[in-house]
Amino acid sequence: MMRYVLTISALAIGLSTATAQRIDTLMHIYTEAYPREKVYLHLDRSAYNTGESIWYKAYVTNEGVPSALSKNVFVELLDDHGRVLDRNTAPLVESSAAGSFVLPASYKATTISLRAYTRYMLNYDSAFLYYRTVRVLNTTAPLPAGHTVVIKTGAPHVTATAGGTQLRFFPEGGDYIDGVDSRVAFKATGPDGLPVEVQGTVVDAKGVKKATFASVRDGMGTFIFTPVKGMTYQAVWKDKAGTAHTTPLPAARPNGVSLSIDSQDSAKIYTVEAVTGDSVATTFHLIAHTGGQVFYLATLHLQDGEIVRQAFNTASLPSGIVTVTIFDADWQPVAERISFVDNNEYMFYPAIHALYTKFDKRAENQLEIEYADQVKSNLSVSVTDADLDAPEDAKGDNIISNLLLTSDLRGKVYKPWDYISNPIDSVRKEVDLVMLTNGWRRYDWNVIVHKAYPRLTYMPDSVMSLRGAVYGVPAKMMKDMGTINLITDDGGKAHRFLFAEIDTGGNFQVPHYFVFGQQKIYYQFNKRDLFGSATVRMDNGLFKGVGNIGLPDTVAPPIDSSVMVHEKDFQRLVHDTSGIFKVKNLATIVIKAPTKSPEQLLDEKYASGLFSGGDGYQFDVANDPVAQSMQSVFQYLQGRVAGLQITTGSGPTSLTWRGGSPGLYLDEMPVDAQTLQNISMTDVAYIKVFRPPFMGMGGANGGIAIYTKKGEKSAPADFKSLDNTVVIGYTAPKEFYSPDYASIQTAPPPDSTDLRPTLFWQPFVLLDTKTRRAKLDFFNNDITKRFKVVVEGITADGRWAHKEMIVETEDTRKTGGR
Template sequence: MHNKLKTFLLLFFCLSAYNFIKAQDLDNTLQQYKAFDPQEKIFIHYDKSFYNPGETVWFKAYLTSGGLWTTVSKNFYAELLNEKGVLLDKVSAPIVYGGANSYLKIDSNYKSQKVFVRAYTVNSFNSDTAFIYTKALTIIQPTYKPYDKNLAKTVVDFLPEGGSLVEGIEGNVAFKAYDNGEGQPVTISGVVKNSKGGTVAKIETLYDGMGQFLLTPEANETYTAFWSEKNKPEQKTVLPAASKTGIALKLEYAEGKIVYKLNRREDADESLKSLSIVAVKGFNSLYEAKVNFSSKTQIRSSISVDDLSSGVVRVTVFNSEMKPLAERICFVNNGNFELDGDAWLSTVTFDKRGQNRVEVKVNDTTLANLSLSVTDADLDAPESNLQDNIVSRMLLTGELKGKVYNPYYYFYSTSDSVKYHLDLVMLTNGWRKFNWNTIISGNISAPKYIENDYLGFKGNIIAPKGFAGNGLQLTGMMQTTDSARDIIVIPVDRDGNINTSGMVFFDSARLYLNFNDKNKAFEPSMLNLNNGLMQTTDNSGISNGIKKIPFNVDPDYVIRNSKVNKDAYNVAKQIYKDGSTLENVTVVGKTKTNLQKLDERYASGMFSGGFGKQFDLVNDPFAAGSLNVFQYLQGKVAGLQITTNGMDASLSWRGGTPTLYLNEMMVDQQSVSSLSMADIAYIKTFAPGEAGVIGGGGGGVIAIYTKKGGDGVVSSDSRIKVVKINGYTALKEFYSPDYLNPDGKELYEDLRKTILWVPNLFLNKQNSFRSRIIFYNNDITKRFRVVLEGINVYGKLIHVEKVIEK
C-alpha cells in the first residue's frame, strides 16, 4: 500500500506546477539531515534511586538514533554538576553496542540535597541542546528536608491543536496545569470567557493536570481562562490569540491509522487552497500527499500505520508556498517495542552474607545489551514504579520538551483510557522540530561538531618547515596502565600533522616514540598531541537541567539511609586504619628465584612465563664488562651466532635473523647496540619457532628490558622518548565480595546498599540467551530490589523491576 501511494504521489507531483519534494527524494533528504543532526537519545540506568555524600554513582548509558542503538557516536561523556552548574566530576567512555558505562563520585563533604548529571555526545551539540540529557539526583543529608510544594507556583499552559486557533473555525485547545518547582501535575477547574464576560467553554482537568476543550474564536475577540485549584483563589490566563487566516488541524489515532481533519475559512487566500501533508517518524517519511482545497473548506483522510514501529509520528501541513501552517504529533503504539525477557532470583536467601543466584534471560536471536542492579529495597526506592525508564525515555520523553509525569504509565497498560491520556500528552508537550525550510531546500550544511572514531592521536610536530617530508613516521610502543603493550606507527604528513583514530584504552598510556628516519631525533617537546576527545565543556543545556528538582524521599528511607551511611563510614575508616595489618598477613610458600621475580616484574603478555632463556643482568657482576648486549650474549645461547666488530654485530639463528625487542617494542639493531649495559636489567631469548612468541619468532627473538626504579638508574642517552597521553576514564570495578574466597574485608560489617551492579551483560543466541550470576547478601538486607534495563540492535527495549521479599 505504501509503495502504491508513493507511485501515485510521484505522478501527481510531476504534474504539479510547484515542485514539492518528490516521494522518492524525501527519504534521502531526511537521511542527509540525520547525518547533520542524528538526534541521539540517551537514557541512563543508575545503580539506585538516590545517594548519600561520599558514594559512587554507578551508571550505564544507552544511546539510540533513528529508533536503533546508535552507531553514529563513539564517545560518551557524563558530568556531575552542583546547583550553580559548577563541574564536580567528569567521565568519558567508549560507546559499544549502543551503550557506555562508568561512574561519578560524590564528595563526602557535599552539602546540597541535589546534584545533577548531564550526559551527551559530541553530536548532542549539533541538535537542539534543550534535549541534552540532564537528571537531578537526590542526596540524603543529615538534615534532609522534603521539597515544600507551597513554595511553587501553579502554571497553566494553553496550547491550540496544530499550533494556532483560526478565527471562525472550531478548534481544539489543550491545557496542562503543573507546579513550576517539581513539575508535578495540578488539578484545576474553571471557565473560558470572552471580552464581554460571556462563558464560551468549561475547563476541567481530565488526567494529571491535562485537559482539552473546543473553542470557535470570533474575529477581533480575546479569551481569558479563569481557573482555580481546590480551596485556592481564582487565577486567570489569557489564551493565545487566534489567527485571521490559516488551517485548523485535528488529529485522531484509531486502530491502525491516524485520521486527520483540515478546515479553512471560506475567504482563505489562494496559498491555502493547495496544501501538502507530510507524516514523518524519526528520519523516515511515512506519508506525503497533495490536497486540492480550492472547492472545499473541510477534508478528512487517514494515514495507515498498522505495521509501523511504535513511537512519535509528526504530521505537518504546508501551504502552496511550502510554508508550514500546522503541525501535530501523535503516538503510535503497536506494542512492537518490547524485548521479551526477564530477571529473577533462582536462589534466594536473606541470611547474612548468604549466597544468591540471579538469572537473566532474553528471548530474541539478536544481541541484547543489558544492565542489572540489585539493591536493598529498604534503602532504595524509586519515586514511582511508573517513573521514566528506558522504555518511556526512548519512545516518549526523549522526543518531548517539558516534563511528563510518571511516563511509564502510558506503556504499563493498553486500555482506551491510557491511549486517550497519552494523546493529551501529545497535545500538551513541545517536541523536537526539524528545520523544514532547510529540509525542503536541501541546503544542509556540515555539522558544527565532528565526532572522533573512539580515541586517536591528533596534533602536530613542532619543527622547522620541511622537517617532515615524505614517509616520516613516529614508531614505537604504546603501554597502557594495565601493562598491555602494542606496537604503533603514526604517520606524519608533509605539514607535520598527526591524525589517527580507532583506539580504546583507559586511564593513560605511555608512548615510547622515535622517528623512522635515523637522521631525525625525536624529543617529546616537539609533539603537540591530544587524544581526540572533546576537550572543552559546552555549557548548553545546563540552565534547563538545573531547574529540575529531585523527588521527595520517604522519611523512613531518609532515616534508614542516614543511619546506614554513618555506620558504613565508620566501617570504611576502620578498614583504612587496619589496612596495614591486613597487608601483613604472611602466606608461606615456595621462595621465588631472582629470574622468576625479574620475569614477573618486566615481562608481560606473550613475553612472560618460564619459557625462553633468561639472563639476570642486575645480579650478574660480569654484565658491566661487556661492550654491548651482543657481546654479552656471545656463546651463551645455543644456536645463536653472533659476530661482533666493535659496536656492529652480525646475528644469525638457524638460518634466520632474530627479531629485537626493547621493553617489548620492536627496534632495530642500532638501537640495541647503543644501549649502555648499566641500563639493562633483564634479557630473554626465544629460539626460532618457540611457542608463545609474537609472530612465532621465525628467526628467534631477543627481548631486552631496561631497568625500572629500584633496579638502578637508567641513563638518558636512549633514542626512545616517552610521551604520556590520557585515555577514557580509568576503569573501576564494582566491589561485590565473594565470601567463599575471603579477601580480609569479611572481618568487617557489610553494609552495602547496592548489592550487585552488572553494567555489561550481553546475551544472544551464542550464549543461549541466559546468564546466571552469583552474589552474596550483606549483613542487613531483608528485601531485594532488582532492576534490569536493556536494548537490542533493532531498538527493542526491556525494563524489569521487582521487589523480592520473604
C-alpha cells in the same frame, strides 16, 4: 526499534505523483544525510547520598537500533546550575559503554544531573541531548509524599504564573482561529514542578462564560473553544487548594488553517478547516511522517470555511511519534500536530529467576537472567536495597519510554512509563495529552523543502589514536624527518616500543592506540640532527567535551515519604558505625593478599591499561611444553576456549565467538589473523583471551591478546632521561566492588559494617543463541530485607527491555519493608 521501509500513500484530492515523490525523496535524503543518534543511561539507583558512586550504562542508538555511527560516548556530571563537575569519555562496545562518578562529599544541592551525548549529536539542538536529574538524599529534608524539586531554565510555550502555579495553553495544531471550533490543551504545574489539578472557565471581556475545563490526568486536559474576532478571553480557575486565579488566553488569528487529530485503534483521523477570506480555493499540502519517512501525503484545495475529514492507517507503522504537518502552496508550514502510535512491537522480555535468595546478614544470593532468541541482546542489571530506591521511579523514564517517547519531546513528561506499560486502555489513550502539551520541532521544513542543508560541524568520531606534532624544526628539514621512536611507561610494567613516520607537516600518528587514564611516553628521533631543536606535543585525538551549556527544564524524580523515612534511619545507622560509611569503606579495608598465581604474575608483567585484569582465559605459553609443538597460536587455542570456533585451512583463518569475530592484538596493538598465523610459537610468552565484550578496538565479541618474548626486552637503562610527555586517554574504568563473604582471604572483617545500597551492578550481560542464560551471584549487606532487581537492554535488531522485580519474603511483603 527495528528499521521500517514505509510506502507512501497519496490521497487523491488534486495530488500529483511528482509532488508525492518530491517531498518523500527530499525527506529521505535529509534523514539519510542527517541521522539522529540518541543516548540513554541506565543508572544503578534512582537517588544517591554524597560520597557514593553513581554507576551507569550508556546505550547509543540510531533510529532505534544500536548505532554504528559514533565510536565514543561522553557522560558528564552536572551541578544544579548545569556546571560540569566531572566528565567521562569511553569507547563504545556493542554501541554501549559503562562508567561511574563519585558524588562529591562536599556537594550541598538537593539534586544532581547527568548529561550524555556523542560528538555527532552536538550538530543538533542541545535540548535533545540526554539529561537525567536525580535526588541527593542526605542533602534533602524529609518532604511530603510525592514532592520534588524543579530546576527551570527554559521558556514555556505559553505560560501564565499565579501564586507559583504555572498554567500553560496549547491550541491544537499551533494556533486557534476566529470563528473555528478549536481544541485547546492545557498543563498545570506547581512550584515544585509536579502536576497540579485545576478547574475553571473561559470568559470573554464581558464576563460571559465560553467554555469550562478541568484537568483529567497529571494537571493536563482539553476543552473546546470558539474565539470571536476582536474579543479577548481569560481563564478563571482554581488550583487543588481552592485558590482562585485569572490568566489571560493568547489571542486568536483572524485566518489560517486549523488541524485536529483523533485516534482509533489502527488509524488517525485528521480534520482540516480553512479560513482564508478568499473567493477561490486555496491549496494546502498535508504530510504524515515518522522516523524521517513520509508515509502519507495529500494536496487539499479548500474553499473559505470548507472542512476536510480523512483518515490514514497506522497498523503497519513502527511505534513512536507521528507528525502531521500542513503547508501552504509555497511549502511553508502553517500547522503541525504530533500523535503517538503504539503497535507494541518494540519490546523483548528477558526473564529474571531468583535461583536462591536469603535476606540474612551477608547471605549469598544468585539470580539468573534468561532470554532465548536468535538475535543478540545487550543487557545491564542492578540489584539494590528496595527500601532505599524510590518506588515512584517505577513509573518514571526508562530505556523504552525514553527512546520511544520522551527523547523526542521538549519539556518534562511526568511518569512516562505509565502511559506505555499500563494495560488500562483509557490510560494509554491519555498519552495524547502529552502530545498536545509538549513542544516538538525536530525538523526545519525550510531546510528540507528548499534543500538548504546545513554543514555539519561535528562529524562522527573514531576511536582513540595517539597523535603528535613536531615543532621547532627548520623548514629545510621538514621534507624528511624520518621516524620517531616512542617508549611507553605504565608505571613499572614491561614497556612498549612504538615508532611512527613523521610527515612533511611534522605530524605523526599511531592509529587505534588505547590508553585508559594517563600514560607517560618517552620519545626520540631517529635523525639525531633533530634532537636539539625539535619539541613534541602528543594528544589522544578525542573530543574534549561540550562545556557548560546549562540545563533544560528538569524535574527531579519524586521521592516517596517512605523512602525518606528509611533514609533517615539509614543515616542514623551510618553515624552509629564509627565513621564506616557504606561501600567506600568496605573497599578500603586492608586485607592480607593471597599468594599470586603464575598467571597473575604474568599479567602484571605483560598486560597494561585495559588489557590488565578482566574476565577471561590466561595461558602461560612460555612454560607449557605442549605449546612448542603447535604450529600457530590458533592451533594452540583450539579446544581451550569454550565457544571459540577457529577455522584454518587453505584459505584465511577465521574466528567466531558468540556470533562475531573477536579482536586480535599483538603486544596490545590491533592486528589481523594472518599476522598472528605467522607468529612462531617459540616467540610467544603469554596469551590472554577476554570474554565479550572487551573494550579494545574490535573487541565487541571478545579479544585475543598475544604477548611475545621480545616484549621482555628491557628499555634502555637511560630511557627516562629522554624527553617525554603525558597523554590522557579514555576515562579509566572502575570495577564495581562486591565483597565475597564466602572467601576467607578476601572477605571484609566480621566486625566491619556493610551498608551498600547497591548490592550488585553488571553493565554488560550479553545473551545470544549459544549463551541464553547468565547467572549472577552477590552477597547481601547487613540490613537489606528486600531486593529491587532492574534489567534493561536492547537487541541487535532494535527491540528494548525494561523489567523490574522486587524480591522479598512474605513478611516484608505484608509490612512493606523493614
